[in-house]
Amino acid sequence: MPELALVLEGADDRDLTKLGEYRGVGGYRALDKARGMEPEAVVEELLTSNLRGRGGAFFPMGRKASFIPKPEDVPKPRYVVVNADESEPGTFKDREIMFRVPHRLIEGCLITAHSIRSQNVFIYIRGEYLAEFEVVRAALDEARDEGLFAGVTVVLHRGAGAYICGEESALLESLEGKRGQPRSRPPYPAVSGLYAAPTLINNVETVSTVPKVIELGGAEYAKIGAPPNSTGTRLFSLSGNVARGGNYELELGTSLNDLIFEIGGGIPEGRKLKAVIPGGSSVPVLTADEVDTPLEHDAMTERGSMLGSGAVIVIDDRCCMVQLGLRVAQFYMHESCGKCTPCREGTRWMVQLLHKIEDGRAEHEELDLLLSVCDRILGKCLCPLGDAAAMPIASYVSKFRDEFRVHIDGGGCPFGGEASLEGVMAPVDQHTHHPVAEVPA
Amino acid sequence: MTLAEQIREIAAGYPQSRSAVLPALRLAQEQHGWLSPDALREVADALDLTPAYCQSVASFYDMFHMKPVGRHLVEVCTNISCALVGAQQVLEAFESELGVKTGETTADGEVTLRALECAGGCGWGTVVAIDHRYREPVRAEDVPTIVSELHDA
Ligand SMILES: Cc1cc2nc3c(=O)[nH]c(=O)nc-3n(C[C@H](O)[C@H](O)[C@H](O)COP(=O)(O)O)c2cc1C
Ligand code: SF4
Ligand code: FES
Numbered sequence: 001m002p003e004l005a006l007v008l009e010g011a012d013d014r015d016l017t018k019l020g021e022y023r024g025v026g027g028y029r030a031l032d033k034a035r036g037m038e039p040e041a042v043v044e045e046l047l048t049s050n051l052r053g054r055g056g057a058f059f060p061m062g063r064k065a066s067f068i069p070k071p072e073d074v075p076k077p078r079y080v081v082v083n084a085d086e087s088e089p090g091t092f093k094d095r096e097i098m099f100r101v102p103h104r105l106i107e108g109c110l111i112t113a114h115s116i117r118s119q120n121v122f123i124y125i126r127g128e129y130l131a132e133f134e135v136v137r138a139a140l141d142e143a144r145d146e147g148l149f150a151g152v153t154v155v156l157h158r159g160a161g162a163y164i165c166g167e168e169s170a171l172l173e174s175l176e177g178k179r180g181q182p183r184s185r186p187p188y189p190a191v192s193g194l195y196a197a198p199t200l201i202n203n204v205e206t207v208s209t210v211p212k213v214i215e216l217g218g219a220e221y222a223k224i225g226a227p228p229n230s231t232g233t234r235l236f237s238l239s240g241n242v243a244r245g246g247n248y249e250l251e252l253g254t255s256l257n258d259l260i261f262e263i264g265g266g267i268p269e270g271r272k273l274k275a276v277i278p279g280g281s282s283v284p285v286l287t288a289d290e291v292d293t294p295l296e297h298d299a300m301t302e303r304g305s306m307l308g309s310g311a312v313i314v315i316d317d318r319c320c321m322v323q324l325g326l327r328v329a330q331f332y333m334h335e336s337c338g339k340c341t342p343c344r345e346g347t348r349w350m351v352q353l354l355h356k357i358e359d360g361r362a363e364h365e366e367l368d369l370l371l372s373v374c375d376r377i378l379g380k381c382l383c384p385l386g387d388a389a390a391m392p393i394a395s396y397v398s399k400f401r402d403e404f405r406v407h408i409d410g411g412g413c414p415f416g417g418e419a420s421l422e423g424v425m426a427p428v429d430q431h432t433h434h435p436v437a438e439v440p441a
Numbered sequence: 442m443t444l445a446e447q448i449r450e451i452a453a454g455y456p457q458s459r460s461a462v463l464p465a466l467r468l469a470q471e472q473h474g475w476l477s478p479d480a481l482r483e484v485a486d487a488l489d490l491t492p493a494y495c496q497s498v499a500s501f502y503d504m505f506h507m508k509p510v511g512r513h514l515v516e517v518c519t520n521i522s523c524a525l526v527g528a529q530q531v532l533e534a535f536e537s538e539l540g541v542k543t544g545e546t547t548a549d550g551e552v553t554l555r556a557l558e559c560a561g562g563c564g565w566g567t568v569v570a571i572d573h574r575y576r577e578p579v580r581a582e583d584v585p586t587i588v589s590e591l592h593d594a
Binding site: 315 | 459460462464505528562564573
């Protein structure tokens with residue numbers, strides 16, 4: 001199946017950061033069309049298209065929009081919040097959308113606002129994305145000056161460096177000027193979100209797809225990709241040990257194999273494929289044998305993994321899976337907000353146990369202990385970050401158990417210092433103020 | 442405009458002024474170099490909050506400096522995609538060119554070197570951010586040139 005530019009349409013030939021150029025490829029016509037429709041009819045198109053969230057959870061956008069109460073039922077403002085906090089390791093697609101087609105994002109914001117009768121849009125952009133912030137800000141100024149906002153205000157709000165603020169309830173806390181710690185749910189944001197008012201929160205790519213859904217109509221959009229569950233295209237961020245890393249917009253259902261070997265040019269330096277992380281660091285790993293899996297929801301679920309954020313990380317045979325687990329665990333330990341115990345303590349235990357295994361200081365029981373720590377995190381946390389830490393680590397152990405065993409039996413890493421992730425410094429090791437509790441033997 | 446005026450102007454753009462804490466802290470940090478007790482007090486006063494509240498918010502976020510840092514910030518992504526293609530070698534090249542360990546600032550107070558979690562440029566690794574401007578991809582052999590540019594800046 002081919003590459004297909006819907007979200008990035010036109011961006012290869014023209015500078016779509018300019019409003020005039022964007023209009024030249026039909027830009028803002030979907031907004032006119034949507035504004036000529038009843039808001040409920042716009043939501044109906046979204047439902048028909050089965051456009052699902054591109055931020056990670058793949059929830060149908062139309063359904064989320066339909067949960068937003070009507071003004072006559074809840075006399076409060078209704079907010080649209082765009083999640084542009086992109087920080088899932090491996091993911092860099094929202095950045096490309098903001099940098100290359102900012103007006104498509106803005107058009108999507110305005111259509112989405114109309115669909116739930118909202119007057120206020122907030123775009124929460126990751127703090128590190130300075131160049132992207134500047135591009136979106138300039139595009140917003142242009143669109144505002146042309147009178148496209150029609151009374152809607154759009155606030156571009158910068159984060160300040162915290163992965164957890166990509167989690168929607170933590171994002172709302174952060175946007176309210178607090179520490180970015182997730183809220184317990186229910187209530188869900190659709191009922192009580194930003195400033196306790198009904199809030200629709202969606203990812204940059206999801207919102208940037210909305211103009212195309214309106215342009216084509218939901219039914220036409222739903223024919224693209226792998227219907228009924230995986231309609232349309234997604235931007236896949238390809239990275240790691242692959243010749244041509246980058247973002248590729250593909251129809252859902254394209255095979256992972258084609259992405260890596262045809263589009264991505266395969267594994268460089270004559271190396272062999274060892275494993276693939278198909279949806280960002282939070283999802284279970286696939287082995288080289290599973291690389292024939294189509295990039296769509298049902299097939300990935302069958303293989304026990306997920307498309308997540310669309311980040312495909314390619315791993316060659318120089319990688320030690322214990323080191324990979326350690327580096328991933330260090331990330332989640334660093335990013336755990338500390339609000340609930342299984343995640344805060346469990347990520348720390350995972351790091352310590354993986355260190356011991358890597359250094360050859362572990363007993364076999366400690367491999368079981370590692371799995372039991374994962375098990376005691378899974379499903380027991382306030383937000384999905386805990387699961388996002390436990391699932392991948394558990395999958396590395398279950399799919400590469402022999403490699404873990406060799407570390408224990410052989411008293412150390414079989415790669416003998418030659419592995420690709422050898423000695424990599426994690427930011428968590430820069431901080432000395434973390435009181436690290438010892439894992440009891 | 443004074444810092445307080447700038448902060449109040451930003452706050453006016455939100456339904457509730459407390460939402461302006463992050464942008465206000467960023468502005469204060471830009472002007473003071475780091476979030477000193479004075480900087481936190483100015484933010485707090487402008488938004489009718491306490492300095493303790495502002496400190497508790499600021500300390501949650503990695504981009505806020507609760508201690509002084511160098512005039513330039515060099516951040517090397519060491520998350521998995523970059524690490525798979527040699528981020529550690531890039532980081533070590535910076536350590537040796539700058540003569541500091543990761544997390545430290547050069548003796549002349551010019552450059553702070555940090556490791557960063559995924560910067561969002563994984564397909565073009567290793568990603569290095571110099572004062573928040575991304576360079577991608579950076580290889581270990583590019584580091585001496587980058588460091589000499591920094592010294593000239
Ligand atoms: C720890 C964590 C981090 C997340 N980070 C992001 C992110 O950076 N961007 C994003 O769009 N969604 C992120 N999500 C998912 C959001 O919570 C939410 O599901 C999403 O923004 C909804 O938009 P969508 O339905 O359009 O995907 C994250 C979730 C978790 C648990
Ligand atoms: S699971 Fe982790 S990140 Fe989420 S609320 Fe609990 S401690 Fe915070
Ligand atoms: S892993 Fe380095 S930018 Fe994502």
